[in-house]
Amino acid sequence: MEPPPSERARAALDSARAPDARKAAQVFVAQVGRDAAFQLEACVHCGLCAEACHFHLVTGDPRYTPVYKLWPMIKAYQRERAPFASLKRLLGVAPPESTAQALADWSELLYDSCNLCGRCTLACPMGIDIAGLVRQAREGMSAAGFAPPDLYEAAGRALETGSAMGVRWPALKRQIELQEKDTGLKVPVDVEGADYLVVLSSMEIIGFAEIIGALARIFHRAGVSWTLPSAGFEATNVGVQIGSREVAAVLLSRIVDAAERLKVKYVISPECGHAYSALRWEGPNLIGRPYSFKVVQIVELLDQLVREGRLRTRGKDARRLTFHDPCQIVRRGGVSQAPRRLMDGVSGRFVEMPASGAASFCCGGGGGVSAIHRAEKLRFAAFECKKRQVDATGAEALVTSCSNCRNVLEEAIEQYGMTLPVLGLTELVAQYLEPERPRP
Amino acid sequence: MTPTDLLELARGPALWASLAVLVLGSLWRVAAIWRLGAAPDLSEPRSTRLLAGAMRGIFGRMIPRKEIGRSGRLGALNGYLYHVGLAVIVFGYLPHIGFIERLAGLAWPPLPGPVVYFAVGLTFVALFIALMERLADPVRRLLSGFDDYFSWFVVILPCATGMIAINVSYPAGAAPPPLDPLPLAIHLLSAELLFVWLPFGKLAHAFLVLASRGVTGAALERKGAAL
Numbered sequence: 001m002e003p004p005p006s007e008r009a010r011a012a013l014d015s016a017r018a019p020d021a022r023k024a025a026q027v028f029v030a031q032v033g034r035d036a037a038f039q040l041e042a043c044v045h046c047g048l049c050a051e052a053c054h055f056h057l058v059t060g061d062p063r064y065t066p067v068y069k070l071w072p073m074i075k076a077y078q079r080e081r082a083p084f085a086s087l088k089r090l091l092g093v094a095p096p097e098s099t100a101q102a103l104a105d106w107s108e109l110l111y112d113s114c115n116l117c118g119r120c121t122l123a124c125p126m127g128i129d130i131a132g133l134v135r136q137a138r139e140g141m142s143a144a145g146f147a148p149p150d151l152y153e154a155a156g157r158a159l160e161t162g163s164a165m166g167v168r169w170p171a172l173k174r175q176i177e178l179q180e181k182d183t184g185l186k187v188p189v190d191v192e193g194a195d196y197l198v199v200l201s202s203m204e205i206i207g208f209a210e211i212i213g214a215l216a217r218i219f220h221r222a223g224v225s226w227t228l229p230s231a232g233f234e235a236t237n238v239g240v241q242i243g244s245r246e247v248a249a250v251l252l253s254r255i256v257d258a259a260e261r262l263k264v265k266y267v268i269s270p271e272c273g274h275a276y277s278a279l280r281w282e283g284p285n286l287i288g289r290p291y292s293f294k295v296v297q298i299v300e301l302l303d304q305l306v307r308e309g310r311l312r313t314r315g316k317d318a319r320r321l322t323f324h325d326p327c328q329i330v331r332r333g334g335v336s337q338a339p340r341r342l343m344d345g346v347s348g349r350f351v352e353m354p355a356s357g358a359a360s361f362c363c364g365g366g367g368g369v370s371a372i373h374r375a376e377k378l379r380f381a382a383f384e385c386k387k388r389q390v391d392a393t394g395a396e397a398l399v400t401s402c403s404n405c406r407n408v409l410e411e412a413i414e415q416y417g418m419t420l421p422v423l424g425l426t427e428l429v430a431q432y433l434e435p436e437r438p439r440p
Numbered sequence: 441m442t443p444t445d446l447l448e449l450a451r452g453p454a455l456w457a458s459l460a461v462l463v464l465g466s467l468w469r470v471a472a473i474w475r476l477g478a479a480p481d482l483s484e485p486r487s488t489r490l491l492a493g494a495m496r497g498i499f500g501r502m503i504p505r506k507e508i509g510r511s512g513r514l515g516a517l518n519g520y521l522y523h524v525g526l527a528v529i530v531f532g533y534l535p536h537i538g539f540i541e542r543l544a545g546l547a548w549p550p551l552p553g554p555v556v557y558f559a560v561g562l563t564f565v566a567l568f569i570a571l572m573e574r575l576a577d578p579v580r581r582l583l584s585g586f587d588d589y590f591s592w593f594v595v596i597l598p599c600a601t602g603m604i605a606i607n608v609s610y611p612a613g614a615a616p617p618p619l620d621p622l623p624l625a626i627h628l629l630s631a632e633l634l635f636v637w638l639p640f641g642k643l644a645h646a647f648l649v650l651a652s653r654g655v656t657g658a659a660l661e662r663k664g665a666a667l
């Protein structure tokens with residue numbers, strides 16, 4: 001009998017402990033289907049993608065050229081699967097297999113120096129989705145023991161406790177109670193038949209728990225039927241970040257189980273960029289079937305509620321505010337106008353950064369980078385690009401809709417000696433809700 | 441073998457053999473990639489206008505996004521120069537149109553000679569700038585291998601041999617004399633080398649670009665993501 005998925009995921013993680021270059025090559029090759037192959041084959045080595053990547057821009061290091069990060073996967077593909085691979089092997093001109101040492105060196109390129117932000121994808125004249133391919137290349141790296149140790153540990157923790165940061169239900173319960181006290185509103189938990197299921201990122205639960213109170217107030221005012229699950233509440237997916245479909249599928253299926261158990265119509269993806277890409281785009285492919293519910297990003301939902309007239313705000317923040325685009329929500333996720341409409345609703349002085357929206361720079365911490373300790377120095381260096389964008393606005397506060405971005409931005413702002421508060425968009429909206437009219 | 445024999449070879453068996461390699465090699469390359477198959481995407485699409493996305497991918501990427509790129513500007517401009525230049529030479533020059541007509545039965549009015557000669561000069565310079573950039577820029581140097589340099593060589597070679605082949609002086613007003621068979625044969629053979637190499641190296645981007653931009657365009661459109 002086949003072991004259950006969680007055991008398979010655990011076993012996949014354990015077996016990855018011993019670095020194995022052959023296995024990496026096999027998994028690299030297995031990643032390359034038709035679409036990926038068309039892209040890998042089309043690269044003309046023009047180097048334009050380098051101009052898009054903040055890691056290259058701040059360091060000038062040619063090794064941080066986006067497509068170069070894919071080299072081990074490209075080589076494995078060319079050696080084993082590309083159209084003339086057997087002929088090339090016969091003639092002795094196929095690229096040699098990457099050694100364990102080379103792959104260990106590449107770990108920095110495929111993890112520490114890539115946020116999966118997709119800016120390079122926009123720059124490539126050949127239309128190569130380099131970010132998507134890096135995501136695929138990580139499958140080979142993680143299966144063969146070449147992912148950063150921090151991510152293996154986080155993945156193990158997530159399998160065991162439900163959260164990469166080790167947050168369990170009692171911790172969330174405590175935060176819920178505090179927020180209930182603060183707002184005087186009941187936070188519905190495990191309510192069967194609610195319309196919307198809210199899942200959260202551990203970062204929100206630990207660092208920005210006010211979001212729970214903000215949601216309670218917003219949904220109360222808008223008359224939205226919602227609930228939080230006591231199991232399957234973690235929205236982030238370290239399996240996607242490390243590049244392990246086995247781990248990702250187990251983590252994802254916990255949310256799916258909660259949604260199906262509580263028979264909700266929608267699952268709300270929280271203020272977390274990569275949680276959105278995991279839940280919205282990768283999820284059904286990970287579990288091998290379409291969902292029985294829809295996934296909606298919180299910012300999309302708030303925008304919809306405002307436009308339907310169910311949510312009204314009053315007053316505006318007088319500070320000069322700017323908005324940081326979380327890559328997976330805006331550039332890669334297609335939610336670009338909703339946050340802007342919300343910003344306009346609550347800010348009297350909303351200014352866009354230069355190259356905002358689709359071409360905006362990553363905070364430097366996406367794609368699991370913020371969880372890799374050895375990458376910290378590089379991450380702070382890469383923030384320079386974001387800093388230039390922010391500085392150009394003269395903003396007095398920075399707003400975003402991803403708690404991971406928020407945390408990374410706060411750390412970098414401190415590191416750079418800047419004095420700029422970072423706010424969450426949902427909380428900002430909650431702050432400017434029209435006061436409830438006393439009932440006659 | 442006399443120069444005339446060589447020209448016969450270049451115009452006959454060598455041409456047909458190289459064209460066969462070009463067509464079959466290209467078909468093989470595309471078919472071998474196609475055969476890899478694609479798993480269906482089970483996520484709910486934000487947009488189902490995938491063909492429109494593919495088209496936007498294909499045409500939109502002809503112009504780089506203005507927000508991205510820094511020193512790539514000259515490189516990008518230079519890229520346009522030799523692509524357009526090569527198109528003018530291949531499709532605008534009377535003898536080339538005649539060549540295509542003999543092969544495929546299709547013809548169109550040629551561009552004036554001076555325009556084509558200007559394009560040849562420009563293309564030549566642009567190709568050399570491209571090579572210089574490839575050698576001088578650390579990013580491009582790191583990415584480059586045999587394919588990049590050899591592909592450059594097989595593109596510039598027919599340009600050079602073509603210029604030599606037509607470089608005959610004759611009195612103004614007189615009809616140009618028939619071309620020397622030897623340089624013409626060499627020009628044809630160099631073009632045939634390009635035909636033979638095209639399906640196997642990076643020059644195949646001439647057709648792979650459509651697939652690559654298309655699949656990405658469709659995938660990003662599906663998500664409503666930036667294209």
Ligand code: SF4
Binds near residue numbers: 042043046067125
């Ligand atoms: S921009 Fe695209 S074609 Fe150019 S080197 Fe990068 S991946 Fe290759």
Ligand code: SF4
Binds near residue numbers: 052053065362
């Ligand atoms: S996805 Fe972002 S971080 Fe990764 S290579 Fe591309 S531009 Fe750089």
